[in-house]
Amino acid sequence: MIFVLARMTHFEGVLNLFRYITFRSGAAVLTALVIALWVGPRFIAWLRTKQGKGQPIRSDGPASHLLTKKGTPTMGGLLILVSMTVSTLLWMDVSNGFTWACLLVTLGFGAIGFLDDWDKVVKRSAKGVSGRARLLAEFAIAGVAVWYVATRTGYTLYLPFLKDAGLYLGVGYILFGAFIVAGMGNAVNLTDGLDGLATMPVIIAALSLGVIAYLAGNIRFADYLGIHHVAGSGELAVFVGALIGACLGFLWFNAPPAAVFMGDTGSLALGGALGTIAVVTNHEIVLLLIGGLFVLETVSVIVQVASFKMTGKRVFRMAPLHHHYEQLGWSESTVVIRFWIVSLVLALAGLATLKLR
Numbered sequence: 001m002i003f004v005l006a007r008m009t010h011f012e013g014v015l016n017l018f019r020y021i022t023f024r025s026g027a028a029v030l031t032a033l034v035i036a037l038w039v040g041p042r043f044i045a046w047l048r049t050k051q052g053k054g055q056p057i058r059s060d061g062p063a064s065h066l067l068t069k070k071g072t073p074t075m076g077g078l079l080i081l082v083s084m085t086v087s088t089l090l091w092m093d094v095s096n097g098f099t100w101a102c103l104l105v106t107l108g109f110g111a112i113g114f115l116d117d118w119d120k121v122v123k124r125s126a127k128g129v130s131g132r133a134r135l136l137a138e139f140a141i142a143g144v145a146v147w148y149v150a151t152r153t154g155y156t157l158y159l160p161f162l163k164d165a166g167l168y169l170g171v172g173y174i175l176f177g178a179f180i181v182a183g184m185g186n187a188v189n190l191t192d193g194l195d196g197l198a199t200m201p202v203i204i205a206a207l208s209l210g211v212i213a214y215l216a217g218n219i220r221f222a223d224y225l226g227i228h229h230v231a232g233s234g235e236l237a238v239f240v241g242a243l244i245g246a247c248l249g250f251l252w253f254n255a256p257p258a259a260v261f262m263g264d265t266g267s268l269a270l271g272g273a274l275g276t277i278a279v280v281t282n283h284e285i286v287l288l289l290i291g292g293l294f295v296l297e298t299v300s301v302i303v304q305v306a307s308f309k310m311t312g313k314r315v316f317r318m319a320p321l322h323h324h325y326e327q328l329g330w331s332e333s334t335v336v337i338r339f340w341i342v343s344l345v346l347a348l349a350g351l352a353t354l355k356l357r
Contacts, residue, residue: 001089001090001091001092001094002018002090002091021214021217021234021235021237021238022214022237024091024092024238024241025091025210025237025238025240025241026241027091027241028087028088028090028091028092028238028239028241028242028245029087029241029242029244029245029248030245031086031087031090031091031242031245032083032084032086032087032241032242032243032244032245032246032249033083033245033246033248033249034249035082035083035086035087035246035249036079036080036083036245036246036248036249036250036252037249037252039079039082039083040079040249040250040252040253041253043078043079044073044076044079044253044259044260047073047074047075047076047260048073051073051074051075051121072258072259072260072261073260073261074117074120074121074260074261074262074263074265075114075117075118075121075261075263075265076250076253076254076260076261076262076263076265076266077110077113077114077117077250077262077263077264077265077266077267077268077269077270078110078114078265078266079246079249079250079253079260080243080246080247080249080250080262080266080269080270081106081107081110081246081265081266081269083242083245083246083249083250084106084242084243084245084246085103085107085242087241087242087245087246088103088238088239088242091238091241091242092235092238092239093235093238096232096235097148097152097232098149098152098230098232098233098235098236098280099235099236099238099239101145101148101149101276101280102145102236102239102273102276102277102280103239104141104145105141105142105145105181105272105273105275105276106243106269106270106272106273106276107269108141108272109138109141109185109268109269109271109272109273110265110266110268110269112129112134112137112138112141112264112268113189113263113264113265113266113267113268113269114264114265115129116129116134116263116264116265116268117263117264117265135182138181138182138185138186138268138272139178139179139182141272142177142178142181142182142185142272142275142276143174143175143178145181145276145279146173146174146177146178146181146279147174149177149276149279149280150173150174150177153230153280153282155168155169155170155171155172155173155174156168156169156173156282157169157173157176157282157284157285158227158228158282158283158285159285160283160285160286160353160356161353161356163226164226164227164228166228166282176284177279177284180275180278180279180284180287181272181275181276181279182272182275183275183298184271184272184274184275184278184287184291184294185267185268185269185271185272185275186268186271186298187271187291187294187295187297187298188202188267188268188270188271188274188291188294189264189267189268189271190294190297190298190301190320191267191293191294191297191320191322192261192262192263192266192267193320193322193323194322194326194332194335194336195254195255195256195257195258195332195336196251196254196255196256196258196336197322197335197336197339198262198267198270199247199250199251199254199262200251200340200343201291201293201294201339201340201343202243202247202270202271202274203244203247203248203251204340204343204344204347205274205287205290205291205294205343205347206240206243206244206247206270206273206274206277207240207244207347208290208347208350208351209236209240209274209277209278209281209283209287209290210236210237210240210241210244210277211237211351212227212281212283212286212351212354213233213234213235213236213237213240213277213280213281214233214234214236214237215227215354216228216229216230216233216234216281216282216283217229217230217231217232217233217234217235217236217237218234219231225354225355227282227283227354228282230280230281230282233280233281236277236280236281239273239277240277243270243273247270250262250266256332256333256336271294274287274291275287286350286353287350289346289349289350289353290346290347290350290351291346292342292343292346292349292350293339293342293343293346296321297320297321297322298320300315300316300319300320300321300324301319301320303315303316303319304316304319305319322335322339
């Protein structure tokens, strides 16, 4: 919105700064952060009033959580979504369709998560909306977004380590892209089990994808690095900036001991955002490395369920993976910080693929 007003004045004088994606990205970070920090205390107080006993704690999770996390309100993802959306709308180029696609997927997945959280709070149950209904809604939203993106970037899956090489998937690319978006949404959702555990890895992954989006959107950088050029994708750096600022603001209140949980409202939305950025930039496979922590958490659940059904034995003491390490005796803060370190290393490895071509 501010960008449009600056453009109407032909970017005269100091308004020339608004031409630059880097400036608007930084401004988006600060705007979202300030909004989250300003609104946060009143918003959390309101959630406590409305939810009473807070988020229902899973009975099959670590026993300590029934004591330490009881009464903490959920749906804190709304704080992230509001801060991010306002900041994005203020600083984005409203004519950029890619930013709208990312924003609408994020809000759509957030709405699904909100309904799930609301159902849990109202019914005082950890079950929520049925998994099938959630997946159908996620794939519908993701499918429409991927179709929109594919009509502008093509139906090709580009491969890392190879210079501008890819596999043409045709309509199958829409199914693949929707799977990536929905899968990452649920992967982040599975990771969100400890105070601050999911938020920082999302920030790290988003920052990495923002760099990729900026480079892919610049034809000179894209040609130098041998990655596929996606005209207009650089604008996603503004969206990423708003997302990072909102997450930092939320982390202020989610730091141990958490005053609020993001809930499915936040985790599904953030995962969907990461997946959509990866689709726009044609870096879906690299996302699996950058977001490797989320992938590991998801794989741990799949392996645990499959092993128990086939052999009656469990591979891990408890799934997802972070609970396994809790059961081994690691403190919650130890698990969180070490998982942050793993996330950072994987993100750096993902960024390294940009030059290994």
